[in-house]
Structures are given as structure tokens and as C-alpha cells.
Amino acid sequence: VTSAIEAAFKGIRAAVGPKGIVDDAQEIERYVTETRGMYRGQTGLVVRPASTSEVAEVVRLAGEARLPIVPQGGNTGLCGGGVPQDDRSIVLSLGRMNRIRNIHPADFSITVEAGCILAEIQKAAETVDRLFPLSLGAEGSCQIGGNLSTNAGGIGVLHYGNTRDLCLGLEVVLPDGQIWDGLGALRKDNTGYDLKQLFIGAEGTLGIITAATLKLFPRPREVETAFLALAKASDAMELFARARAASGDQLTAFELIPRRGLEFAARHVAGIVDPLDRPHAWYALIDVSSSRPESNLRASLEAFLGEVVEAGLIADGVVAASAQQSQQLWRIREAMVEAQKYEGGSIKHDVSVAVSRVAECIERLTAAVEARIPDCRPLAFGHVGDGNIHFNVSEPARDNYKREPATTKAFLTRRTELNDIVHGIVAQMGGSISAEHGIGILKRDELPRYKPAVALELMRAVKRALDPDDIMNPGKIITLNEPKAEARPRRRAR
Numbered sequence: 001v002t003s004a005i006e007a008a009f010k011g012i013r014a015a016v017g018p019k020g021i022v023d024d025a026q027e028i029e030r031y032v033t034e035t036r037g038m039y040r041g042q043t044g045l046v047v048r049p050a051s052t053s054e055v056a057e058v059v060r061l062a063g064e065a066r067l068p069i070v071p072q073g074g075n076t077g078l079c080g081g082g083v084p085q086d087d088r089s090i091v092l093s094l095g096r097m098n099r100i101r102n103i104h105p106a107d108f109s110i111t112v113e114a115g116c117i118l119a120e121i122q123k124a125a126e127t128v129d130r131l132f133p134l135s136l137g138a139e140g141s142c143q144i145g146g147n148l149s150t151n152a153g154g155i156g157v158l159h160y161g162n163t164r165d166l167c168l169g170l171e172v173v174l175p176d177g178q179i180w181d182g183l184g185a186l187r188k189d190n191t192g193y194d195l196k197q198l199f200i201g202a203e204g205t206l207g208i209i210t211a212a213t214l215k216l217f218p219r220p221r222e223v224e225t226a227f228l229a230l231a232k233a234s235d236a237m238e239l240f241a242r243a244r245a246a247s248g249d250q251l252t253a254f255e256l257i258p259r260r261g262l263e264f265a266a267r268h269v270a271g272i273v274d275p276l277d278r279p280h281a282w283y284a285l286i287d288v289s290s291s292r293p294e295s296n297l298r299a300s301l302e303a304f305l306g307e308v309v310e311a312g313l314i315a316d317g318v319v320a321a322s323a324q325q326s327q328q329l330w331r332i333r334e335a336m337v338e339a340q341k342y343e344g345g346s347i348k349h350d351v352s353v354a355v356s357r358v359a360e361c362i363e364r365l366t367a368a369v370e371a372r373i374p375d376c377r378p379l380a381f382g383h384v385g386d387g388n389i390h391f392n393v394s395e396p397a398r399d400n401y402k403r404e405p406a407t408t409k410a411f412l413t414r415r416t417e418l419n420d421i422v423h424g425i426v427a428q429m430g431g432s433i434s435a436e437h438g439i440g441i442l443k444r445d446e447l448p449r450y451k452p453a454v455a456l457e458l459m460r461a462v463k464r465a466l467d468p469d470d471i472m473n474p475g476k477i478i479t480l481n482e483p484k485a486e487a488r489p490r491r492r493a494r
């Protein structure tokens, strides 16, 4: 570390005070390691500013010394976006900025600091009889700044949209240290470019989100949950289409679970049991909800289920009799994710296609990976009501899966090969190689193969305009030194 860097670190330490610095080596480890252990980085300084002005001062000082800044929320991201790359990098953790600044039930809005944990925002909304609908497995530890920066999806997208759709305004510290106050609860504001959208999904590469005004919704009074057994993935999609059309827009979640996922969960996670008597190939987990107190939701759900049973679409099913039973059914969905790590190595994909092509996509992906690695165990699940499939491939079954034994390691070396197969098919189907998790470093080098060169160059132009010195989370999503689109061979104009 040179003296210029040391001087910058010293200035930053002074700007945030002792409470704003993490010095303990063990604690620092948390900030340099990705949640699944796929990446371990390096940092020169971990700062935890307490206010927007402190963030601005840190960014200004880091910018003067051209030091990379890596913003971090709950560090639950799945693409390595929050991992610092070297000992010049400053991790800027937003965790101390966790105040709810104001909440306006009449405006159906809430203004929060970036470090607020998602579950805390949901609770705050409930206290004023409102709903903040963003919901995902990591909601107990991810932060809204991270959710906005990854444009997180989750189980409520079907009805309420992605995080991008839930944001009314942002406060951002720009790479030159300026503060942009774009907060506000306006539902309509056509005064030029919608700047907040630039920072949403930017994974910290354009600035640091310090606060946000978010949309609230009427709180559901009735929620019904059903766990339904299906013979084929295509039946699930037929069920989805019928449920959506019949529900009068009350279908708020539609998740697909394969038999293998339920078996993984029951094998490894305490308290998970198959709610049905016989095994079935696929399951749909659905929620319908209504904010009207007496909506007869259960009666209409049961009538609908009667119709689809008669049509031979579902083989069996259970409707939760209480909120507790509903939670138990949803627990299967979460436990399936948790259980995969006990089944050895898993190569994961987060892809999307048009909703109408989900079943075809699952069939094609399964056939292709099984042809390449005959005993591998594909696990296709997820938010299929949004066309989003988590297509994870577990290593072939064996008796025990000790931590990183040779067979697991050997399986994981086939990641690139499987990525090429899966992403290749998804691209052929007009889909996306990242539905909701982002790009980070995980998919950065693959992105140019799937995104038009013109789009990549536009992204670089935006990055250069806002962050010419490339200090804001450099090397994530895109790199600036790629050849320009113009420098590549061009198709001859016809």
C-alpha cells in the first residue's frame, strides 16, 4: 500500500470515526466472501458510514486517490457483485444507515435508508396497514440498497413487479461525491430521463444508493395457499394460464417445485414432509390474495380447483387451512434451496424465457444436460409465473458428500460447459441468462456473447459519463476496456 493510498485511508477513517470502521480480521472476512463461498476477495478498508454526507465524503476521498469502492448491503447477492477485488478496494457497507425516514399511508409510500433490512421495511409497512410486497428467501438479511441495485425479483413479481417497479425515488451519492436527491412520492413526473432507473439494477457500478422512496400497497386481508400435484411441467403452465385468467388478478404467487426438490428438502431439512399421500412429478405452489375483507377467496379457489381436477390437470392437492399451514407449504420452497448444498456440487442458472415457453425450456435444458452428464440431477424450479426458471444441476448421487471431495470438485469443473449449454438454449429461445440475480463477476465475461454489442456499448457510455475514472465497483457487469462496437467486424449494410 503506497503512501497516497495510506493517506486516503487515513482521511476516510477520520471522516467516519471509529464506529464507521471494521478492523477485526475475522469480521472483515464476512465482507470479502460471497454468500455461497464462490468468491473470496481482498480489501484495504471496510467502512460503515452512518449518513449520506459521510458516504459522500468517503466517495470524494476515494475518488481523489482513484481507489475502487465496492458498495455492500447484506452481502446475500449471488453473482459476486459485492466482492472487493484487491487491497486498494474500499468496501462501503450501508448497514448503519438503517432508518425509516418517513412513512405516508395516505400516499402509499415509505422513505427508507439503503441499509434497512427488507423484512424491517415489510414490518414497518404493516404497522400502518400497508404492504411492501418485495419478498425473497434472503429477506431477513438483504438490504433495500442491495435489492434496488440488483433489481431483485422474488415471489411477488407476478402481481407487484420487480424492485424497479416498486421505487418512486432515490437518493444517490455519485462517483464524484455529489449527492443527487431524487427522493419523492410522485406517481407521475415526466420531466425528462427517469434517472433513478439507471441506478436500479446497476449493481453499484454507477453510484451509491443511500435512500429510496418505495411504493406501498393495500394490505391483503385474505390469503389462500395451495400446493398442487401435476404430472408434467407443461400442465403447470396450463394451470398457471387458467388460474391467472380465472382469478380476477388475485393470483399473487405461482412457484414450480419438482419432485426431486421436495425429496432434497425432506431428506435434509428438519420438519419438511410431503403434504400429499403419493409422489408426483411436479408441484405448483400458489397464493391468491385479496385486500377486500370478505372476498370469498377460499370459495372461489375451491371452485377453480374443482374445475381443474375435472379437466384432469391436477392429480391431487392441498389448500392450507391456516396461516401456519400456509407457512409450512412455503417452507418446502425455501428448504429446497437450502437442501441442495447437502447433495454435493450444484451448478446453478437463473434464466428466463417467455412464460408460454417455460415448459419447453425446462424439457430442452433437462434433455441437453442429461445427454452431456448422464447421471447428473437437474432441479428446475422457481418463479415460473414470471418465466423465471432456476435451473440447477446437482452432481450425480452418491453415498456421502464430504466437503469438496474430488468428485464434487471434478463435477464443478464442468461449470463453463454446462453454462454454455444452458445459456445457449435460453438465448436461442429469446430468453435472458440472468433473470433476477444480476451479472456481477459471475456472468460478466459471458454477457458479451448474449447481449447485442450496441447495448453493451451504450452501457459503457453511461458508465464512462458517470464514472470516468471507473472507481465505482469496477469490473462488475462490464469492463470499460473492451473493444468498442465500432472496432469489431461489422455486418455489411444491405
Ligand SMILES: Cc1cc2nc3c(=O)[nH]c(=O)nc-3n(C[C@H](O)[C@H](O)[C@H](O)COP(=O)(O)OP(=O)(O)OC[C@H]3O[C@@H](n4cnc5c(N)ncnc54)[C@H](O)[C@@H]3O)c2cc1C
Pocket (backbone or CB within 6 Å): 035, 070, 071, 072, 073, 074, 075, 076, 077, 078, 080, 081, 082, 094, 114, 135, 136, 137, 138, 141, 142, 143, 144, 145, 146, 147, 148, 149, 150, 151, 152, 153, 154, 155, 203, 204, 205, 207, 208, 209, 210, 337, 436, 437, 440, 473, 476
Ligand atoms: C437464500 C437466498 C434467496 C434469494 N432469493 C432471491 C430471489 O428470490 N430473488 C432475487 O432477486 N434474489 C434472491 N437472492 C439474491 C439476493 O438476496 C438479492 O440479490 C438481494 O437483492 C441482494 O441484496 P443485498 O443487500 O444482500 O446486496 P449485496 O449482496 O450486498 O449487493 C448486491 C449488489 O448490489 C450492490 N449494492 C449493494 N448495496 C448497494 C447500494 N446501497 N448502492 C449501490 N450498490 C449497492 C453491491 O455492490 C452488489 O453489486 C437470494 C439470495 C439468497 C442467499
